[in-house]
Amino acid sequence: MKVDLSIWDKLTRVVIFLLFLAGILLVAFWYLPLIKENENYRREILRLDTLIQKEEETGKQLRASIDALRRDPKAVERLARARLGYAKPGEIVVRFEEPATNNTSRR
DSSP: OOOOOOHHHHHHHHHHHHHHHHHHHHHHHHHHHHHHHHHHHHHHHHHHHHHHHHHHHHHHHHHHHHHHHHHOHHHHHHHHHHHHOOOOTTOOOOOOOOOOOOOOOOO
8 A cells, every 4th residue: 555645744744854953953052052161171170180190299209208307317317418518527518509690681
């Protein structure tokens, strides 16, 4: 049995399909700003996660440095020699200074 659809049935189906497609596009345009905002938030989260990892590494290094200074007398000695210029009896401390530069700008 063959059913012959009239032109009006075909046009009705096309109109229904186009209305459905227009509805989908309307929803897509409605949510597009929200999708872009979500992408921006995700980028910000990734940036902050990277910053957190760097700060955690810095914290680990500082904790290790503090533990070394608390437990290792040689670490304290190295720090006193490097930063304060201390020396053992009989040693000579030699300090190197940056050469003075003339910071005049040319006009």
